[in-house]
Amino acid sequence: MGALGYIDGRIVDLKELVVAMEDRGYQFGDGVYEYAKVYNGKCFSLKPHIDRLYRSLRELKIPAVFTYPEMEEIHERLIAESGIENGGIYLQITRGWAPRAHAFPDTVVPCLTMTIRPSAFDASQWETGVGVLAVPDERWLRCDIKSLNLLGNVLGKQKAKEAHCYEAIMIRDNMVTEGTSSNFVIVKDEVLWTYPVCNLILKGVTRTRVLEEIVPDLGLSVLEKAFTVEFAKGADEAFLTGTTTEIMPVVSISGKPVADGKVGPITRKIQKGYKDLIAKECGLA
Numbered sequence: 001m002g003a004l005g006y007i008d009g010r011i012v013d014l015k016e017l018v019v020a021m022e023d024r025g026y027q028f029g030d031g032v033y034e035y036a037k038v039y040n041g042k043c044f045s046l047k048p049h050i051d052r053l054y055r056s057l058r059e060l061k062i063p064a065v066f067t068y069p070e071m072e073e074i075h076e077r078l079i080a081e082s083g084i085e086n087g088g089i090y091l092q093i094t095r096g097w098a099p100r101a102h103a104f105p106d107t108v109v110p111c112l113t114m115t116i117r118p119s120a121f122d123a124s125q126w127e128t129g130v131g132v133l134a135v136p137d138e139r140w141l142r143c144d145i146k147s148l149n150l151l152g153n154v155l156g157k158q159k160a161k162e163a164h165c166y167e168a169i170m171i172r173d174n175m176v177t178e179g180t181s182s183n184f185v186i187v188k189d190e191v192l193w194t195y196p197v198c199n200l201i202l203k204g205v206t207r208t209r210v211l212e213e214i215v216p217d218l219g220l221s222v223l224e225k226a227f228t229v230e231f232a233k234g235a236d237e238a239f240l241t242g243t244t245t246e247i248m249p250v251v252s253i254s255g256k257p258v259a260d261g262k263v264g265p266i267t268r269k270i271q272k273g274y275k276d277l278i279a280k281e282c283g284l285a
Ligand SMILES: Cc1ncc(COP(=O)(O)O)c(C=O)c1O
Pocket: 153, 178, 179, 180, 181, 182, 183, 201, 202, 203, 204, 205, 206, 207, 241, 242, 243, 244
Protein backbone atom coordinates (compact mmCIF):
# COMPACT_ATOMS: atom_id res chain seq x y z
CA MET A 1 0.00 0.00 0.00
CA GLY A 2 1.24 3.49 -0.73
CA ALA A 3 0.62 6.56 -2.87
CA LEU A 4 -2.65 6.45 -4.80
CA GLY A 5 -4.65 8.70 -7.11
CA TYR A 6 -8.32 9.48 -7.67
CA ILE A 7 -9.88 10.41 -10.99
CA ASP A 8 -13.41 10.10 -12.40
CA GLY A 9 -14.70 8.32 -9.30
CA ARG A 10 -11.95 5.68 -9.43
CA ILE A 11 -8.99 5.12 -7.13
CA VAL A 12 -5.98 4.27 -9.26
CA ASP A 13 -2.26 3.65 -9.15
CA LEU A 14 -0.48 7.00 -9.58
CA LYS A 15 1.09 5.79 -12.84
CA GLU A 16 -2.43 5.51 -14.29
CA LEU A 17 -3.44 9.04 -13.30
CA VAL A 18 -3.93 10.61 -16.71
CA VAL A 19 -5.75 13.83 -17.54
CA ALA A 20 -7.04 15.14 -20.86
CA MET A 21 -4.43 17.01 -22.90
CA GLU A 22 -6.82 19.96 -23.32
CA ASP A 23 -7.88 20.11 -19.68
CA ARG A 24 -8.02 23.83 -18.82
CA GLY A 25 -6.03 23.27 -15.65
CA TYR A 26 -3.17 21.94 -17.75
CA GLN A 27 -3.38 24.65 -20.44
CA PHE A 28 -4.39 27.77 -18.46
CA GLY A 29 -3.93 26.91 -14.78
CA ASP A 30 -7.73 27.32 -14.76
CA GLY A 31 -8.51 25.53 -11.51
CA VAL A 32 -8.06 25.44 -7.77
CA TYR A 33 -6.49 23.10 -5.23
CA GLU A 34 -6.30 22.17 -1.57
CA TYR A 35 -3.98 20.09 0.54
CA ALA A 36 -4.88 18.46 3.84
CA LYS A 37 -2.64 16.48 6.20
CA VAL A 38 -3.45 13.01 7.48
CA TYR A 39 -2.43 12.12 11.04
CA ASN A 40 -3.18 8.75 12.60
CA GLY A 41 -5.31 7.84 9.58
CA LYS A 42 -7.55 10.92 9.95
CA CYS A 43 -7.74 14.18 8.01
CA PHE A 44 -6.87 17.25 10.06
CA SER A 45 -8.84 20.50 9.52
CA LEU A 46 -10.72 19.01 6.57
CA LYS A 47 -13.82 21.20 6.97
CA PRO A 48 -11.95 24.56 6.73
CA HIS A 49 -9.95 23.26 3.77
CA ILE A 50 -13.09 22.25 1.89
CA ASP A 51 -14.83 25.51 2.86
CA ARG A 52 -11.89 27.40 1.35
CA LEU A 53 -12.06 25.16 -1.74
CA TYR A 54 -15.71 26.17 -2.24
CA ARG A 55 -14.78 29.84 -1.86
CA SER A 56 -11.99 29.52 -4.45
CA LEU A 57 -14.41 27.77 -6.85
CA ARG A 58 -17.04 30.49 -6.36
CA GLU A 59 -14.49 33.23 -7.07
CA LEU A 60 -13.56 31.53 -10.37
CA LYS A 61 -17.18 30.61 -11.24
CA ILE A 62 -16.38 26.89 -11.39
CA PRO A 63 -19.38 24.78 -10.30
CA ALA A 64 -18.66 22.90 -7.05
CA VAL A 65 -20.19 19.57 -8.26
CA PHE A 66 -19.19 17.63 -5.09
CA THR A 67 -20.91 18.12 -1.71
CA TYR A 68 -18.98 18.24 1.56
CA PRO A 69 -20.03 14.68 2.59
CA GLU A 70 -18.90 13.42 -0.83
CA MET A 71 -15.52 15.16 -0.50
CA GLU A 72 -15.13 13.75 3.01
CA GLU A 73 -16.00 10.26 1.78
CA ILE A 74 -13.39 10.38 -1.02
CA HIS A 75 -10.71 11.51 1.45
CA GLU A 76 -11.63 8.61 3.75
CA ARG A 77 -11.57 6.12 0.86
CA LEU A 78 -8.10 7.27 -0.20
CA ILE A 79 -6.81 6.88 3.36
CA ALA A 80 -8.39 3.43 3.78
CA GLU A 81 -7.27 2.05 0.40
CA SER A 82 -3.72 3.44 0.61
CA GLY A 83 -3.24 2.34 4.23
CA ILE A 84 -1.41 5.66 4.79
CA GLU A 85 -1.60 6.71 8.45
CA ASN A 86 0.53 9.84 8.17
CA GLY A 87 0.63 11.71 4.90
CA GLY A 88 -1.08 14.33 2.81
CA ILE A 89 -3.98 14.49 0.37
CA TYR A 90 -3.69 16.89 -2.57
CA LEU A 91 -6.81 17.69 -4.56
CA GLN A 92 -7.45 19.91 -7.54
CA ILE A 93 -10.56 20.85 -9.45
CA THR A 94 -10.11 22.31 -12.90
CA ARG A 95 -12.82 23.92 -15.01
CA GLY A 96 -12.62 20.79 -17.14
CA TRP A 97 -11.85 19.74 -20.68
CA ALA A 98 -12.73 21.80 -23.78
CA PRO A 99 -11.02 22.79 -27.05
CA ARG A 100 -8.50 25.52 -26.19
CA ALA A 101 -9.99 29.03 -26.05
CA HIS A 102 -9.46 31.58 -23.30
CA ALA A 103 -13.09 32.42 -22.36
CA PHE A 104 -15.13 29.89 -20.36
CA PRO A 105 -16.58 27.12 -22.56
CA ASP A 106 -20.41 27.06 -22.78
CA THR A 107 -20.60 23.51 -21.49
CA VAL A 108 -17.83 21.94 -19.50
CA VAL A 109 -17.64 19.46 -16.62
CA PRO A 110 -15.18 20.25 -13.79
CA CYS A 111 -12.49 17.63 -13.25
CA LEU A 112 -11.53 16.50 -9.73
CA THR A 113 -8.26 14.65 -9.29
CA MET A 114 -6.56 13.74 -6.02
CA THR A 115 -3.41 12.07 -4.75
CA ILE A 116 -2.43 10.66 -1.37
CA ARG A 117 1.20 10.23 -0.37
CA PRO A 118 2.97 9.33 2.87
CA SER A 119 4.68 12.18 4.75
CA ALA A 120 8.27 12.86 3.76
CA PHE A 121 9.19 15.84 5.90
CA ASP A 122 12.43 16.52 7.75
CA ALA A 123 10.98 16.86 11.28
CA SER A 124 14.31 18.06 12.72
CA GLN A 125 13.58 21.49 11.21
CA TRP A 126 10.76 22.04 13.73
CA GLU A 127 13.39 21.73 16.47
CA THR A 128 16.27 23.72 14.96
CA GLY A 129 14.27 26.33 13.06
CA VAL A 130 14.99 27.42 9.49
CA GLY A 131 16.24 30.34 7.44
CA VAL A 132 14.05 32.33 5.05
CA LEU A 133 15.03 34.53 2.12
CA ALA A 134 13.29 37.82 1.26
CA VAL A 135 12.32 37.96 -2.44
CA PRO A 136 10.06 40.25 -4.50
CA ASP A 137 6.40 39.19 -4.54
CA GLU A 138 5.81 38.77 -8.28
CA ARG A 139 2.37 37.13 -8.09
CA TRP A 140 -0.98 38.31 -9.45
CA LEU A 141 -3.53 40.30 -7.44
CA ARG A 142 -5.82 37.41 -6.37
CA CYS A 143 -3.53 35.55 -4.00
CA ASP A 144 -6.60 34.92 -1.79
CA ILE A 145 -7.76 32.29 -4.31
CA LYS A 146 -5.93 28.97 -3.97
CA SER A 147 -5.55 28.68 -7.72
CA LEU A 148 -3.27 26.48 -9.79
CA ASN A 149 -1.38 29.58 -10.98
CA LEU A 150 1.70 29.22 -8.79
CA LEU A 151 4.59 30.43 -10.94
CA GLY A 152 5.43 33.37 -8.65
CA ASN A 153 5.45 30.95 -5.71
CA VAL A 154 7.51 28.37 -7.62
CA LEU A 155 10.16 30.92 -8.64
CA GLY A 156 10.32 32.34 -5.10
CA LYS A 157 10.73 28.90 -3.51
CA GLN A 158 13.47 28.02 -6.02
CA LYS A 159 15.41 31.18 -5.06
CA ALA A 160 15.09 30.14 -1.41
CA LYS A 161 16.31 26.64 -2.21
CA GLU A 162 19.32 27.97 -4.10
CA ALA A 163 20.14 30.14 -1.06
CA HIS A 164 19.84 27.03 1.20
CA CYS A 165 16.74 28.49 2.86
CA TYR A 166 13.56 26.60 3.73
CA GLU A 167 11.21 29.27 2.43
CA ALA A 168 11.07 32.64 0.67
CA ILE A 169 9.10 35.47 2.24
CA MET A 170 7.69 37.76 -0.41
CA ILE A 171 7.89 41.55 -0.47
CA ARG A 172 5.22 43.69 -2.15
CA ASP A 173 5.23 47.51 -1.84
CA ASN A 174 8.05 47.17 0.67
CA MET A 175 5.95 44.95 2.98
CA VAL A 176 6.29 41.22 3.75
CA THR A 177 3.13 39.50 2.52
CA GLU A 178 3.66 35.77 3.18
CA GLY A 179 5.75 32.74 2.32
CA THR A 180 5.47 30.95 -1.03
CA SER A 181 3.52 28.12 0.63
CA SER A 182 3.04 29.45 4.16
CA ASN A 183 1.99 32.51 6.15
CA PHE A 184 4.61 34.53 8.03
CA VAL A 185 4.29 35.77 11.60
CA ILE A 186 6.71 37.75 13.78
CA VAL A 187 6.67 38.34 17.53
CA LYS A 188 7.69 41.73 18.93
CA ASP A 189 7.15 42.66 22.59
CA GLU A 190 4.65 39.78 23.01
CA VAL A 191 2.56 41.01 20.06
CA LEU A 192 2.14 38.76 17.01
CA TRP A 193 2.31 40.65 13.72
CA THR A 194 1.09 39.18 10.45
CA TYR A 195 -0.12 40.56 7.11
CA PRO A 196 -3.88 41.31 7.12
CA VAL A 197 -6.30 39.06 5.25
CA CYS A 198 -6.97 40.60 1.82
CA ASN A 199 -6.48 39.79 -1.87
CA LEU A 200 -2.67 39.79 -1.47
CA ILE A 201 -2.32 36.69 0.73
CA LEU A 202 -3.88 33.27 1.12
CA LYS A 203 -5.91 33.05 4.32
CA GLY A 204 -4.12 29.98 5.68
CA VAL A 205 -6.12 27.40 7.59
CA THR A 206 -3.15 27.00 9.95
CA ARG A 207 -2.84 30.79 10.40
CA THR A 208 -6.55 31.02 11.28
CA ARG A 209 -6.41 28.15 13.77
CA VAL A 210 -3.30 29.59 15.43
CA LEU A 211 -4.80 33.08 15.76
CA GLU A 212 -8.26 31.92 16.84
CA GLU A 213 -7.62 28.78 18.87
CA ILE A 214 -4.07 28.93 20.26
CA VAL A 215 -2.99 32.54 20.72
CA PRO A 216 -5.95 33.66 22.91
CA ASP A 217 -5.06 31.00 25.53
CA LEU A 218 -1.47 32.29 25.66
CA GLY A 219 -2.56 35.81 26.61
CA LEU A 220 -0.84 37.33 23.57
CA SER A 221 -2.27 39.97 21.27
CA VAL A 222 -2.33 39.95 17.49
CA LEU A 223 -1.81 42.81 15.08
CA GLU A 224 -2.86 41.99 11.52
CA LYS A 225 -0.77 44.75 10.01
CA ALA A 226 1.84 44.94 7.26
CA PHE A 227 5.51 45.34 8.24
CA THR A 228 8.81 45.72 6.40
CA VAL A 229 11.56 43.11 6.18
CA GLU A 230 13.80 45.45 8.22
CA PHE A 231 11.19 45.41 11.00
CA ALA A 232 11.00 41.60 10.79
CA LYS A 233 14.80 41.35 11.09
CA GLY A 234 14.50 43.20 14.42
CA ALA A 235 11.75 40.88 15.77
CA ASP A 236 12.08 38.84 18.96
CA GLU A 237 10.83 35.71 17.18
CA ALA A 238 9.43 34.68 13.81
CA PHE A 239 7.66 31.63 12.46
CA LEU A 240 5.82 30.26 9.42
CA THR A 241 2.43 28.55 9.47
CA GLY A 242 1.11 26.07 6.92
CA THR A 243 -0.45 22.66 6.51
CA THR A 244 2.86 20.96 5.66
CA THR A 245 5.07 23.50 7.42
CA GLU A 246 2.91 23.38 10.60
CA ILE A 247 4.55 25.87 13.00
CA MET A 248 8.08 26.37 11.68
CA PRO A 249 10.44 28.56 13.71
CA VAL A 250 12.38 31.09 11.60
CA VAL A 251 15.84 31.75 13.00
CA SER A 252 17.28 33.87 10.17
CA ILE A 253 16.01 36.23 7.49
CA SER A 254 18.22 36.69 4.40
CA GLY A 255 21.23 35.58 6.43
CA LYS A 256 20.57 37.83 9.46
CA PRO A 257 19.76 35.97 12.71
CA VAL A 258 16.39 36.72 14.32
CA ALA A 259 17.26 37.86 17.87
CA ASP A 260 19.89 35.35 19.16
CA GLY A 261 19.25 32.99 16.23
CA LYS A 262 17.55 30.40 18.46
CA VAL A 263 13.94 29.22 18.51
CA GLY A 264 11.94 31.53 20.79
CA PRO A 265 9.70 30.57 23.76
CA ILE A 266 6.47 31.90 22.25
CA THR A 267 7.06 29.93 19.06
CA ARG A 268 7.58 26.81 21.20
CA LYS A 269 4.28 27.39 23.00
CA ILE A 270 2.46 27.81 19.69
CA GLN A 271 4.06 24.61 18.38
CA LYS A 272 2.80 22.82 21.50
CA GLY A 273 -0.71 24.31 21.08
CA TYR A 274 -0.77 23.12 17.46
CA LYS A 275 0.35 19.60 18.41
CA ASP A 276 -2.46 19.50 20.98
CA LEU A 277 -5.02 20.51 18.33
CA ILE A 278 -3.83 17.70 16.05
CA ALA A 279 -3.85 15.19 18.92
CA LYS A 280 -7.40 16.15 19.91
CA GLU A 281 -8.82 16.11 16.40
CA CYS A 282 -7.00 13.03 15.13
CA GLY A 283 -7.34 10.91 18.26
CA LEU A 284 -3.67 10.75 19.22
CA ALA A 285 -2.78 10.03 22.83
C1 LIG B 1 0.76 31.13 -0.60
C2 LIG B 1 0.35 30.35 0.61
N1 LIG B 1 0.17 31.00 1.77
C3 LIG B 1 -0.18 30.35 2.89
C4 LIG B 1 -0.34 28.98 2.91
C5 LIG B 1 -0.71 28.28 4.17
O1 LIG B 1 -2.05 27.83 4.12
P1 LIG B 1 -2.56 26.61 4.97
O2 LIG B 1 -2.26 26.93 6.41
O3 LIG B 1 -4.02 26.57 4.71
O4 LIG B 1 -1.83 25.42 4.50
C6 LIG B 1 -0.18 28.26 1.72
C7 LIG B 1 -0.37 26.80 1.69
O5 LIG B 1 -0.20 26.15 0.72
C8 LIG B 1 0.17 28.96 0.54
O6 LIG B 1 0.35 28.32 -0.63
